[in-house]
């Protein structure tokens with residue numbers, strides 16, 4: 001894993017309920033304030049659990065998807081899919 | 093020295109030029125945001141170098157008095173006065 | 185002189201508060217009983233101060249300045265920032281700044297270099313055990329944060345050494361007070377990684393056995409071989425190692441262990457045997 | 462394998478930038494010459510990376526989370542936040558994240574527990590030497606902050622041990638790169654305390670002699686007895702001790718020393734002898 005500082009900072013800041021509310025109301029405006037690389041920003045906009053999981057701490061990842069309203073079941077299913085994909089890549 | 097957290101926080105925050113400008117314009121309003129004890133607040137209002145020097149890091153103290161516009165000569169003279177007073181107390 | 189009169193371990197999980205009302209009754213009953221049992225032991229030990237060792241779950245610290253070990257020397261500590269803990273009954277909590285500063289200076293004089301915080305929030309890791317133990321009166325708290333969430337972390341060996349350092353500091357503290365060690369975290373769980381939800385009961389039971397036996401070398405070697413496979417949350421067992429060192433590795437008595445899939449955590453509760461030096 | 466090819470010490474003072482235009486000509490000339498001499502030596506040593514050891518002057522860190530040692534692992538570091546350094550020519554500065562992470566993990570595996578920062582501002586302590594050395598091209602920087610401003614601090618002994626740890630980390634880094642150590646701080650000065658403005662030339666010259674001689678025990682014992690009397694700014698000599706350890710305590714060559722009352726600091730500039738292991 002390579003830590004993406006600004007993505008991690010976004011995740012960290014969104015622990016604040018006020019920041020969460022703003023983010024839910026206008027994600028684009030909030031993202032302006034973070035120096036995200038193009039592909040990282042796209043992964044954020046697409047709620048791409050797999051891509052984002054390679055760029056930040058797993059606890060922060062969990063906080064983030066909880067903050068944006070993803071249910072644990074769905075989040076866990078997407079995490080499992082990462083493992084299955086990389087299994088398939090290894091064995092395929 | 094006993095570190096006063098909120099006084100130190102004030103000193104630290106005032107390193108930001110914007111915060112300095114606000115503080116120079118309306119010290120009372122800024123102080124509202126810090127949980128200063130009564131006597132500490134009074135020492136701040138009175139620019140009491142001796143009293144404040146016992147409550148925070150000396151570098152932060154220096155930044156603070158520089159930020160509020162006290163010239164180094166005056167600041168140093170007030171620091172020397174502390175030493176002289178405590179000398180006098182010891183030997184007197 | 186101060187002395188360590190007791191040491192306890194308790195697991196934590198945000199869902200032990202956030203989902204409390206919807207947890208299955210048996211889990212809730214057993215968790216309640218385990219925390220309360222520790223609470224009764226703690227009350228009987230009559231500590232003046234609790235040195236509490238736990239991770240920070242990104243509440244105080246971020247990667248712009250992430251301590252591997254941080255000692256909270258504040259006069260008070262803020263209660264948990266998590267909205268689901270807004271009813272935490274002890275807010276703010278009293279600190280023990282003199283003892284905390286003594287631990288800090290002892291550390292610095294003995295080749296340790298923790299960070300220091302004069303103002304911390306204690307998150308669910310610190311507060312869930314304190315809340316569920318239902319102590320009539322909360323002793324003063326010296327919080328010590330061990331990085332257990334972000335790689336790389338303090339080595340297992342060093343965590344044990346930290347425990348011994350804490351003991352040395354307490355026993356050289358001039359005031360005649362009683363100190364309890366409380367560690368919060370573990371056992372197996374996974375957060376935000378593909379194994380999220382998996383609890384490794386085999387790991388947990390073997391881990392408990394290794395702590396019970398007490399001897400350092402096999403405990404360290406068991407953890408060296410197995411900790412990484414028990415989920416990223418299992419890294420919190422580092423906090424147990426600190427308590428183990430503080431209790432002089434004399435082994436412990438299990439209060440209870442049971443996996444709680446609803447909160448994702450293998451939950452362990454224990455009381456160390458305290459060697460008097 | 463990487464290796465340490467050079468190590469330098471330089472004093473700093475905010476007024477070496479803030480008051481530059483009004484400093485007396487002789488002081489300015491001599492400061493310029495000393496920094497430039499180090500710059501020429503540094504350029505000749507052709508480092509790929511500078512491991513720079515300096516205090517943080519309350520720019521990044523506050524007492525809510527004050528590291529005693531912090532390693533900057535960022536891909537870049539921001540330039541100095543001080544308004545009087547707004548023209549600092551290298552902003553942002555490139556980091557060396559792989560080497561920095563290697564130093565961090567080596568530290569954690571060898572019973573050290575620094576904080577880590579993925580994003581730091583490098584203040585006048587780091588940047589004044591870099592600026593005044595007038596390097597044509599700035600090598601990548603691994604900043605290491607040693608707490609030298611707020612009591613209690615890492616012990617003198619531990620600072621030396623940190624230097625050795627840095628050397629060990631560099632020498633076990635697989636890439637074949639050249640590393641220079643640069644330390645910034647000291648010698649005698651006082652900031653915000655009654656002796657502010659006092660420069661203790663006797664201390665400074667004896668201190669330099671002890672570093673020149675190199676041998677650790679007398680150097681440590683000299684500092685143990687005298688550092689506290691040379692002003693709170695003299696505590697920055699802890700950073701010199703780190704470089705001394707990294708250079709394997711082989712002594713150094715003084716480039717220049719002179720008190721500069723206008724900037725409140727006894728200014729020392731030196732190049733360590735580098736032992737090849």
Ligand SMILES: [Fe+3]
Nearest residue numbers: 196309369420
């Ligand atoms: Fe946890």
Ligand SMILES: [Fe+3]
Nearest residue numbers: 473586646697
């Ligand atoms: Fe300095």
